[in-house]
Amino acid sequence: MNDQPEPLRRASSLVRGSNRGRLVEVLRRQGPLPRVELARSTGLSFPAISAITSKLLAEELLCEADTGAATSWSDDTDEEYADPSSGRRRGRPAVLLTLNPEFGRIIAVSLRMNLIETLIADFSGAAVAQSRLELTTRALDAGALCDLVIAQIEAMLDATATPRHRLLGIGIALQGIVNADTGRHLWSPALSITDVDLATPVRQAFGVEVVMANDAVAVAVALAAAEPALAQGLSATIMVGHGVGMGIVIDGEARWGAGAGSEIGHVKLAMNGPQCRCGQRGCIEAHLADYALYRDARTFLDLPPAVSQQPSEAQMALLRERASGGDPRLAHLFEQAGRALAEAVAATISVLRPHHVILAGPGLQAFEMMRRAYEERLDQAVLPWLLKSTTIHIRPSEAAAIVDGMVRRTLRVVDQSQLETPE
Numbered sequence: 001m002n003d004q005p006e007p008l009r010r011a012s013s014l015v016r017g018s019n020r021g022r023l024v025e026v027l028r029r030q031g032p033l034p035r036v037e038l039a040r041s042t043g044l045s046f047p048a049i050s051a052i053t054s055k056l057l058a059e060e061l062l063c064e065a066d067t068g069a070a071t072s073w074s075d076d077t078d079e080e081y082a083d084p085s086s087g088r089r090r091g092r093p094a095v096l097l098t099l100n101p102e103f104g105r106i107i108a109v110s111l112r113m114n115l116i117e118t119l120i121a122d123f124s125g126a127a128v129a130q131s132r133l134e135l136t137t138r139a140l141d142a143g144a145l146c147d148l149v150i151a152q153i154e155a156m157l158d159a160t161a162t163p164r165h166r167l168l169g170i171g172i173a174l175q176g177i178v179n180a181d182t183g184r185h186l187w188s189p190a191l192s193i194t195d196v197d198l199a200t201p202v203r204q205a206f207g208v209e210v211v212m213a214n215d216a217v218a219v220a221v222a223l224a225a226a227e228p229a230l231a232q233g234l235s236a237t238i239m240v241g242h243g244v245g246m247g248i249v250i251d252g253e254a255r256w257g258a259g260a261g262s263e264i265g266h267v268k269l270a271m272n273g274p275q276c277r278c279g280q281r282g283c284i285e286a287h288l289a290d291y292a293l294y295r296d297a298r299t300f301l302d303l304p305p306a307v308s309q310q311p312s313e314a315q316m317a318l319l320r321e322r323a324s325g326g327d328p329r330l331a332h333l334f335e336q337a338g339r340a341l342a343e344a345v346a347a348t349i350s351v352l353r354p355h356h357v358i359l360a361g362p363g364l365q366a367f368e369m370m371r372r373a374y375e376e377r378l379d380q381a382v383l384p385w386l387l388k389s390t391t392i393h394i395r396p397s398e399a400a401a402i403v404d405g406m407v408r409r410t411l412r413v414v415d416q417s418q419l420e421t422p423e
Contacts, residue, residue, distance in 0.1 A: 019044055023052055024061075024415050027099050028125070029252075032065035034094035053097055061103050061123075065096040099124050104168035105160075106414070107153050108406035110215060112175045113137060113190040113242050113310040118152045119403035120160055123168070125411055129160050130403070138192045138308055145193065146201045153206065169209040170202060171410035173218040173402050175243055178261060183212045189243055189277040211410045214261030215239070215402045217254050219360055220247030222405030223395055228252075230393065233355030236348050238264060239397075240363030242310060243277070244285040244344065248352070254409060264344050265289065277309075287340035290316050290363060293333055297322075300329050313362065320366050331369070338370030339377040346381035349390050357392045364396035 019042070026041045027033065033041065039049045056062040101122035110117040114137050119130045133152065140148065153170060156162075176188030183199020185191070199210040220237035224230045231252030238246050244265030247254065254260035265285035266278055273282025274292060286292050294311040297303060297319055306315060323330035345357055359367070367374075378387070 019048060020052055020056070021416060023049070023056070024099070027062075027097070028411065028415065032096035032098035034096055036094070038097070057097075060100055062097050063100040065098040101126060104166050105162050106169050106171065106407050106410050107156055107167065108171040108173070108218075108403040108410060109149055109152060110173045110218070110402040110406065111137065111149070111188075111190060112215060112402075114307055116148065116152055117400075117403055118156050119407060120156045120162065121407045121411075123411075125407055127404075127407075128162075129156065131156060131159075136308065137190045140191060140193070142193050142196045145191065145196060146198060149198065149202060150205045153202070164206070167206060167208055169211060169410045169414040170206060171211045171213070171218075171406035172198060172202070173213050173215040173406045174198075175215055175245070177263060178212050178214045180212050180214075180217075180260065183210060185212075187278075209410070209413055211406075211413045213254065213406065213409055214245055214247065216245035216262075217247035217249075217260045218403070218405035218409060219397060219401045220249045220260075220358070220405065221252070221254055221408050222401040223358055223360060223397065224249050224252035225405075225408055230356055230358060234352065235356040235358060236262075236352055236354045237358040237360050238341075238344055238348065239361040240288060240341065240359065241290055241361040243289050243291075244363075246344075246348065248354075253412060264348060267344070267347055269340060269343055284340045284344050288337045288344075288363070293337060293366075294319055296333055297330060301327075316362070316365075320369070323366070323369055334366060334369035335373040337366070338373035341370060342374045342377035342381055345378055345392065349382050349386055353386065354390055357390055358395055359392065360395045360397045360401070362396065362398065364394060367394055367396065 022042045022044070023038060026038060030041065035049050035053060036046065038053070039046045042049070053062060101124040103123040105123065105128065106121050108119045108121070114134060116133045116135065117130070120128045122128055131152070149172065157164065157167065174185050174188050175190045177186040179186055183197060185196045185198050187194050199212055203210045216237060216239040219239050220235065223237060224235060233251065235249050236246055238244065246262040246264040248260050248262060266276065266280070266283045268282045269284055269287065270282035274286040274296070275281055276283035276286035277291065291306070291310050294303065294306055294315060295309065301322065303319070304315065306312070311319070323334055341359070348354065348357055
């Protein structure tokens with residue numbers, strides 16, 4: 001007797017064998033493909049692809065893509081071919097197969113300072129609906145935190161009329177330190193509580209896989225998916241905004257479990273430097289994050305106070321506007337931030353030697369004010385031949401990238417849940 005909940009049985013059926021998982025992975029990465037291209041991309045024989053796709057179509061995991069006027073042709077053999085007498089391809093228009101969006105849905109939750117954002121997506125990864133709830137997150141105790149996350153998920157299911165058995169997985173991204181293997185939130189500046197098991201009560205409430213990640217990991221996955229060039233090799237995304245964190249992906253995937261998130265923002269620049277929200281002094285974050293810049297600017301400018309010491313997007317826009325007006329005191333603050341950013345990049349390159357470093361997050365909207373100090377310090381802090389081996393990209397991404405990346409991360413886990421089980 002199979003006592004697994006229905007959603008788990010459905011998720012497990014996705015990838016009962018490694019060949020099925022390989023096929024699903026290719027379709028998720030490349031989009032709709034004909035069978036002949038699936039064979040080429042997976043390395044499987046055409047008969048194997050034909051058998052697997054027939055089963056997945058019957059299970060409604062795959063469907064035929066609506067292609068309009070087809071431009072490629074196939075007779076469903078191993079190769080497309082041309083008629084020598086006419087110069088035209090023989091056969092019929094190629095049937096493109098794709099992941100069935102209606103097979104199931106994924107919910108991603110992003111919890112950060114004073115905000116919880118929820119996104120529901122279909123099985124192809126396309127967004128169906130999204131919500132934002134503003135609240136004082138540091139006032140939540142452990143029970144209230146779990147109840148809130150569960151309530152937001154239930155509200156999203158109800159708002160989109162999604163049957164519970166169609167929910168395949170839930171992804172939760174948090175600021176701060178997350179143990180992705182155990183599903184525990186260890187520490188976050190957005191919360192006053194520590195060491196909370198968030199995954200277990202959510203898993204019990206919905207009976208599906210729950211994937212936890214640091215928000216920087218989610219952004220790293222989203223950026224790699226949006227730009228395939230960034231998914232080649234090892235990429236380290238340094239996210240600057242409410243805080244400073246780093247997500248590490250290999251070939252576009254977060255494969256290191258808990259190690260995929262790095263607290264680069266809490267590397268020390270000075271033992272007696274400015275106060276950091278982690279309780280220590282002199283961290284990179286204490287020079288670079290939004291709250292640090294806004295806090296220090298308020299010591300000499302008349303700026304409205306921030307809720308829970310976290311400035312809003314509008315308040316940070318006001319600060320950038322004031323800085324662009326030529327105030328030398330603000331120019332000095334952003335120069336310090338630029339040097340702190342360079343130290344984060346230097347440490348990342350020297351320790352990891354990544355193929356790509358991606359500077360992302362809303363804090364990069366002020367990068368031009370930091371650029372000169374950043375470039376000068378980076379040249380001093382990294383050995384020249386190491387610096388040349390890494391490509392640095394500037395991507396001032398929006399916060400929405402967190403839930404987008406968390407959907408992709410969760411879909412990947414759902415796809416792979418039974419990848420090693422033989423067919």
